Amino acid sequence: MRSVDLSVVTWRKSSYSNQDGGACVEVSNDFDAIVPVRDSKNPHGPALAFPADGWSSFVSAVKSGALGV
Numbered sequence: 869m870r871s872v873d874l875s876v877v878t879w880r881k882s883s884y885s886n887q888d889g890g891a892c893v894e895v896s897n898d899f900d901a902i903v904p905v906r907d908s909k910n911p912h913g914p915a916l917a918f919p920a921d922g923w924s925s926f927v928s929a930v931k932s933g934a935l936g937v
Contacts, residue, residue: 873906874915881908895923 877896892908903923906915918926929935 872899872902872904872917874906878905879908880904881910 871917877898879894879896882893882895894906894908894911896904898904899920901920902917903920904915904917907913908910
């Protein structure tokens with residue numbers, strides 16, 4: 869597994885995050901093969917990195933309501 873420097877990526881807040889500061893997820897689209905994800909309330913904390921195709925499938929499932937969210 870290789871290390872990825874996330875200190876210089878551009879983060880954007882998920883459109884599913886609410887406006888009052890709770891449930892805030894940020895993602896970065898700066899890489900082709902992976903999608904880093906972090907908690908916006910802890911920007912210096914850990915981030916998870918998902919394969920881009922897996923993240924795309926997850927987002928599609930959330931949008932379609934397949935996960936009951």
